[in-house]
Amino acid sequence: MTVRNLDALFRPKSVAVIGASERPGSTGAMVWARVLEGGFGGPLWPVNPKYKTLGGHAVIGDAGDLPQAPSVALICTPPDTWPAIIHKLGGLGTRAAIIVGEVRRDADRLAVRHALSAARPHLLRIVGPGSLGVVSPALRAHLGAPSCTVKAGGVAWVSQSNALTNAVLGWAHARGLGFSHAVALGDEADVDAGDVLDYLASDPGTRAILLELDSVRAARKFMSAARAAARNKPVLALRSGRADPADALYSAAFRRAGMVRVDALDDLLDEVETLGVGRVAAGATATLITSDRGLATLACDAFAAAGGMLAPWPAEASDALLQALPHAVGGNPLRLGDDARPEHFGTALKLLAEHRSTGTAFVVHASTHGAPVGEVAQALIANQRFAYRGLLACFFGGLDAATRDALHAQGIPVHTTPQRLARAFARLVDYRMGRELLMQTPEGLPAQIPETVDAAQAQACAALAAGEHELTGEAAARFLERFGLTVETQGRPTAQAPDAAPTKPLPAADRTEDNAEPSRKPVVDIAIELHDDDNFGPVFHFTVPSVDGVSEALRVYGLPPLNPVLARDLVTRSYYARLVAPEPTLAALTALSQTVCEVRQIVGLTLTFRVYSDQVTVVDPTLRLGAQRSRLAIVPYPRRFEETLDWQGLRVTVRPIRPEDEAAHHDFVESMTPEDLRLRFFGAVGSFDHSQLARMTQIDYDREMALIATVASEEGFTRTLGVVRAVADPDNETAEFAVTVRSDQKGRRLGQLLMDRIIKYARARGTHWLVGEALRENTAMIALAKACGFTITRTEDPGVVGFRLALDEPAEPGAQAPRQGS
The missing domain is CATH 3.40.50.261 (Succinyl-CoA synthetase domains)
Structure with missing residues (x-):
């Protein structure tokens, strides 16, 4: 289970406090008092056989006697009472409970196991034990202590x-x-x-x-x-x-x-x-506005320490500011001068708004006779709308609470020092860069043909059947070469898999007499290990030696699967990255990752990547084999769903979508008529940018599937004919589907082919319900849904119809019916 019934915790409609008390210092008294002080507006029931009333509320003697099921129950009683209380609450229909008491003994741990068993048939969610609680201030719900x-x-x-x-x-x-x-x-x-x-x-x-x-x-x-x-x-x-x-x-x-x-x-x-x-759209740069040279120096030092993010100004920005503020010192930082007035800060914001390359605005100020911090704050509030990438402030000496709250109300964060302001902004930049990394489109590598992967799996299984739990030397080299890796072994020439991309031949001067190994001096040796972590499953550990032999070596972990973009993120942290062409290292890391992802019998490995200026070879590989290993923390590309078939005179491949499909998906969307796009997206749709296309092509296979039907064009490019998606809610109760077919392929039953496969996928995944929606005028989609066995339902919007298909027997007793379109 995941988010099921968590809405009862975060949006409760009624609350029961089991063990509510007025005894000073008791858990029940603290929890009951906080619920009352928070001002929760829904029904509130104290439960304790020792009292008649508490805080003006009638007390219920037993949890089983509650007048109705509370959304959430706070349990403040001893551990030996928890299983029975959970059983009674589940029978009433309560969906969530918070156990405030702590577990201290073995008997308490046994009580927790029994409580979980009692909760499971009712899908009742438990926070804790030993939880301070859950607070949702917008509902004035202070559930705990x-x-x-x-x-x-x-x-x-x-x-x-x-x-x-x-x-x-x-x-x-x-x-x-x-x-x-x-x-x-x-x-x-x-x-x-x-x-x-x-x-x-x-x-x-x-x-x-x-x-x-x-x-x-x-x-x-x-x-x-x-x-x-x-x-x-x-x-x-x-x-x-x-x-x-x-x-x-x-x-x-x-x-x-x-x-x-x-x-x-x-x-x-x-x-x-x-x-x-704040509402800060953190780019990579910012402009600093202050009055005093000393403050400007302090703030510049802070930003330099945080990563040097002050924006270079265009000349016209400096000229405009100096005309409007002749006593200011232009450039970044902008120094308004010791005689600056509050309105000068507003003028600066207005003028900078015309030059977006100046980035987020930062105001660092200490109170002066001409510009008290309160008046400067009001000037910022009045002109905040001009700071299109947001505005952050730092006032030395602090602010009174009323001014601080007024700034907060306008979305202006206030920090106490330039260092804290600069670091806070740097973390927003880190988030933006990390998010962009998630949304990057990996460069495509030649996919390993299934026969090659099958041969590697067969080699591993044969070794295990023969009682061998390690592959070394020639056997390890042959295994890795199936995935395009080049292996150096003593007395043996380097090799490459037949289907791997060719490597540029080395000049004769760089070869040994028998053409065995490169005679050039390698740039660096990278030690690589794979171990099966108890929690995260298979993880890589990379060790890069220090440049001077004295400083610490670079040690980096990586979670498979890797692609060239993610591999680049690892590689660029090393000093040696600037000395070599990155592509061979990225390709080798990606190939090694694919090896581990495709062959589950690999439970560990040790080897060295020997990095030359334009080539990477593998040295001394040892692969440890086992019948079973942990699951990967991140689901790799699910090759098992690939299928090639003859359809309508075409050789069509149906497979999961991959990040490198972005260009083909762009062409697919561009090929659709405006009317088909409107029917699919419930409104007029323009072009899709990279971010939107990345969301469509880079999916989390653990909870989402997009199957595409593709054909190879005469020019050798892959063309997408249709796509069907199913996005499951986190507890896999319901998945929402959508299907789209190229406008020039409609009427050829491609939608039926794709729907049959997504229904089969969802059913195999254990999803209970498949649901969707369409505009009422989309008669073709409605007909397809009926043909696939969906029930047509009403929705809150009279112009939209819903679809619902039960994929198995009804869910467990007490399970909530899926919300339409959820």
Whole structure:
């Protein structure tokens, strides 16, 4: 399970507090008091046989006697009572519970297992045990024992630590900052960080997510959820324990998921201000506006330390500012002078708005007689609309609460020092760059033909059947060469797979007498290991020696699958990257990744990449084999769904979409008539940009599938004829489908062919329902849905019809029927 029933936690309609009390210092008293102080407006029921009334509310003696099922129940009783309480709540129809009490003994752990067993038949979700609670300030729902009431804001806080959660909530409260939601996960017996990320990824009230954790329970689910969230909004992660040997692996996982890792709690707290208050479209550059030369120097140093992001100005921008502000010193930073007035800051913002290359606006100011900080703040508020990429401020000496809140209300974050402001902005730039990395289109490599992959798998299976658990020497070389890797072994010439791209021949002066190995001096040797991590599954570990032999070697983790874009991200961190052509190294890394992804019998390996200026060879490979290994944390391209068939006189390949299909998909969309595009997208559609096409072609195979029908053109290019998609909700209860066929291929039953295959895929995946929608006038789509067995349903929009197909027997008792179009 993932997001199922989490709406009961984050959007509760009624609350029960089991074990509510008035005994000072008791958990029940703290939780009950906080719910009351928060001002929750829905039905609220205290449950405790010892009381008649609490806080003006009639007390229920037993959870089984509640007048109706609460959306969420807060359980403040001893562990031995949890299973029975969960059983009663599940029978009533309650969908979520928060266990506040902690687990201290083996008997308590047994009680948790029994409580989970009692919850499972009812699909009741449990947060905790040992959870501080879940806070949704917009609903005034303080479900637990937070240290203070929480103001509504745009940032969600998710943490595995109760103490840290309380500290952060108190810090934000003192500064007038708020949260969309705050979650203390506790022991994560059921609801974990991946579940919450999945929910918050599509929560409209959450603009950014701040995540604090020590460990990840289910790596594949976490990575899938984190990647989905990071595509939509900034996700910043704090993990303590840099000395932990696994810490570098977590850094690699965060980076691969598009999250930004922060190094300290202060940095994470600064983002409550930057992301929770501001609407900052972080480009790579900014313009600094200040009055004093000393402040300008301090601020420039801060930005240089954070990455040097001050924008170069066009000459016309300096000229315009100097005409309007003759006492200013033009350029970036812009110094308005010691006699600057509040209105001069507004003038600068107006003039800079005409020159977008100047980037995000930063105002750093200390109060003067001519420009008190309060009046400057009002000038910023009045002219904030001109800062098209956002506006951030730093006022030395601080602000009064009323002025601070006024700036916040206009979406202007305020930081206390230039260093904090610069670092906060740098993290937004990191997020933008990481998101772009997720959206990059990988360069295509020649795909390994199935026969080659099958031969490699057969070699591994034969070795295991013969009792061999390692491939070395000639056997390892033959195995790797099937994937296009060149292997150096003693007394043996380098080799290359027949289907691999040819390597440029070496000049005669660079060869040995027997043409065996390059005689040139290699640029660097990269040591590579693959090990099966208990949590993240197979991971690569790369070690690049230091340049001087004294400094630390570069050690980097990478999670397969890799493609050339992701491999480039790893390679460019090394000093040696500037000394060689990158393409051979990128191709070799991608080929090695494909080897691991395709052959599941590989449970570990050690080898060396010997990097020359224009070639990469493999040295001393050892492949460890086993019958079983962990699943990859990120699902690779699912080759098993490829199919080639004869259709309507064409040789058609139906397969999952790949990132390198972007160009063909662009042509596919461009080939469709405006009317067909309108019917597909429910409105007039213009052209699609790279970002939109990347979202269509770069999918997470763990929760989404897009099958395309392709043919090879006479020119040798691949042409897309149609595509069908199914996007499952995170708990795989319902998948929403859509199908599109080229306008010039309509009427040839290609839509039926694609629909048959997506239904088969969804059914095999264990999805319960396949749903979709179409405009009522789209008679062809309605007819296709009926032919495929869908039931036609009404929707809230009279111009739209819904489709619903049950893929198996009805879901478990108590399961909610899928919402149309969900």
